[in-house]
Amino acid sequence: MKTLRPELEALSDNALMVKVRDGDVDKLGLLFERYKRPLYGFFYGMNKDAELSEDLVQNVFVRILKYRYLFRGDGDFRTWMFHIARNVNHDHFRKNKINAKDSLESWEERLGSTENRSTQFQAEEEMQLLSMAMDQLPDDKREILLLSKYQEKKYKEIGEMLGCTESAVKVKVFRALQELKEVYRKLEAKY
Amino acid sequence: MNRFDMNTMKRDLIEKFRAGLLTQAEQHMLESMIEKEEITLEELSLENLQDKLIAIEPPVPSMDLDHKFYAMLAMQRKSTSSLNWWSQFKIPTLVPRFGLAAATLLIGLAVGYFLRPTSDGAEMSKLSEEVTSLKEMMMLSLLEKESATDRLKAVSLTQDMDQASQKVTAALIQTLNHDDNVNVRLAALDALHPYVKDSSIRQELIRSIAQQRSPLVQVALAELMVAIQEKSSVKELKKLLDDKKTPRDVKKKIEQSIDVLI
Numbered sequence: 001m002k003t004l005r006p007e008l009e010a011l012s013d014n015a016l017m018v019k020v021r022d023g024d025v026d027k028l029g030l031l032f033e034r035y036k037r038p039l040y041g042f043f044y045g046m047n048k049d050a051e052l053s054e055d056l057v058q059n060v061f062v063r064i065l066k067y068r069y070l071f072r073g074d075g076d077f078r079t080w081m082f083h084i085a086r087n088v089n090h091d092h093f094r095k096n097k098i099n100a101k102d103s104l105e106s107w108e109e110r111l112g113s114t115e116n117r118s119t120q121f122q123a124e125e126e127m128q129l130l131s132m133a134m135d136q137l138p139d140d141k142r143e144i145l146l147l148s149k150y151q152e153k154k155y156k157e158i159g160e161m162l163g164c165t166e167s168a169v170k171v172k173v174f175r176a177l178q179e180l181k182e183v184y185r186k187l188e189a190k191y
Numbered sequence: 192m193n194r195f196d197m198n199t200m201k202r203d204l205i206e207k208f209r210a211g212l213l214t215q216a217e218q219h220m221l222e223s224m225i226e227k228e229e230i231t232l233e234e235l236s237l238e239n240l241q242d243k244l245i246a247i248e249p250p251v252p253s254m255d256l257d258h259k260f261y262a263m264l265a266m267q268r269k270s271t272s273s274l275n276w277w278s279q280f281k282i283p284t285l286v287p288r289f290g291l292a293a294a295t296l297l298i299g300l301a302v303g304y305f306l307r308p309t310s311d312g313a314e315m316s317k318l319s320e321e322v323t324s325l326k327e328m329m330m331l332s333l334l335e336k337e338s339a340t341d342r343l344k345a346v347s348l349t350q351d352m353d354q355a356s357q358k359v360t361a362a363l364i365q366t367l368n369h370d371d372n373v374n375v376r377l378a379a380l381d382a383l384h385p386y387v388k389d390s391s392i393r394q395e396l397i398r399s400i401a402q403q404r405s406p407l408v409q410v411a412l413a414e415l416m417v418a419i420q421e422k423s424s425v426k427e428l429k430k431l432l433d434d435k436k437t438p439r440d441v442k443k444k445i446e447q448s449i450d451v452l453i
Contacts, residue, residue: 025267032260040256041249054256061260065267127247134244149245167226174225177237180244182211 013077021068032061035078038150039085045146046089048135059088079157082147086161089143129191133184141176148173201230208235323352327359334362339372346378360386364395373405380411387419400427406441413448422452 011019011027013034019027039060043053063084071080134142147158155169162169204221207213213221224230232238326348333345349355349363366379386392396412403409409431416424428445431437437445 025264029261029264032264036252036256036260037249040252044250050250050253054252054259057252057256058259058263062263126243130240130243131247145241145244148241150249153241153245167228170228170232171222171226173241174222174232174235174237177232177240178208181237181240184240 014073017064017068017071017077017080018073020065021071021073025065028061028065031064031077031081035081039081042082042085042146042150043089045134045149046139046142052092056085056088056092059092060085063088075160076154076157078151079154079161082151083161086143086147129184129187130180132187133180136183136187137176137179141172141179144169144172145176145180197229205230205234323356326352327356330359331362334366339375342366342370342372342375343378346375346382349382355386360389360392364392364399367396367408368399368402373407376403376405376408377411380408380415384415387415393419393421397421397424397427400424401430404436406438409437409441410444413445417448417451420452425449425452428452 011030013031016027016030020031036057039057040053043056044050047053047056060081064081067084071077134145137145144158144162147161148155151158155173156166159166159169162172164172200220201224204213204217204224207217208221221230225232232241330345330348333341333348336342336345346363346366349359352359355363360383363379363383367376367383370376370379380396383392383396387396396415400409400412400416403412413428416428428449431445432442432449
């Protein structure tokens with residue numbers, strides 16, 4: 001990770017993106033440092049493919065650069081960025097017509113491997129099961145929960161991104177959590 | 192529905208939800224109440240589940256992502272700077288620049304035209320006239336000098352004048368006819384060459400032929416008459432042929448000149 005000067009760290013996302021838009025492309029590095037992990041988390045949560053997720057994060061920043069002139073500066077940068085991230089994700093799967101590997105099988109494979117047990121599943125069992133449950137959700141429900149996680153429950157902003165009202169987002173989140181809870185219970189009974 | 196009934200229904204829905212016993216109609220009602228913010232996710236114990244989900248640490252990408260990103264950024268910076276350089280020559284950039292340059296030039300020319308120093312031009316021509324006048328005065332005064340060199344200088348001064356005045360040409364003819372020095376007379380004849388188109392000067396030159404005693408001047412005048420094809424000079428040239436004092440070589444030259452003129 002690059003070392004950043006404190007005065008640059010203090011700049012808001014929007015102020016940085018405005019600088020990028022106006023030609024100071026180096027400032028994109030600061031935004032990258034701030035958001036590479038949430039973006040990677042979002043993509044990895046969607047496809048469970050580390051290499052692909054890194055490529056998709058890269059694609060998001062390529063698009064941010066490409067369409068930087070469209071950033072007006074009056075909206076929230078994070079919302080704009082996740083909007084691009086959603087499009088990148090949808091475009092990738094539409095183009096390649098491949099779905100993420102069956103999540104349950106994937107998890108079972110990993111559970112069966114002692115190596116994975118020791119490296120990847122060091123978190124608490126509850127968190128492991130929750131992650132497994134997430135992977136079994138349909139794409140739209142997993143997406144709304146990931147957006148809610150990385151957008152810090154800003155339902156209004158998520159609504160802008162999805163083209164629906166804040167109340168409608170709450171209902172979508174409810175349905176996703178309801179199904180997550182159900183899957184979690186089943187997994188809990190199984191393992 | 193009063194508040195009591197509402198609360199009862201809400202509690203009933205929450206309990207059924209927790210037990211996983213909601214009918215389809217009750218599910219719709221629950222969703223409707225969530226939409227209207229009459230029931231929160233917290234009340235359904237879902238907020239807790241969501242917080243747990245949020246608490247899961249996001250995975251960490253490898254350093255490859257950093258490398259790829261900063262390589263892409265470097266490329267972009269390079270292409271942006273080269274783009275800026277080339278953009279100086281792009282047609283959409285050049286057109287307004289040329290337009291501006293042309294407009295500036297035209298404005299400059301117009302301003303220059305309207306602010307041109309008209310009085311200066313008049314002053315310059317006045318000054319030029321004064322200089323010519325001074326030269327004439329100098330020439331006329333030098334012609335009065337005893338020294339042949341001074342008189343030669345006076346004659347040569349007329350060569351610097353664009354257009355000598357009548358006073359000057361008259362002085363040159365006077366010098367041609369009466370100066371004691373042959374060289375001065377020859378110089379005066381040379382100085383009169385540019386004015387031979389003037390008929391009065393040509394007449395003066397013809398009259399001068401008979402007045403010359405120097406063979407050199409006689410021959411020079413005969414050659415000039417041939418050069419300007421002045422046939423009316425034949426009569427005067429014949430006078431020189433009849434004159435016994437005219438040297439034989441000069442007579443020969445004059446005869447040749449008369450032959451050419453006739």
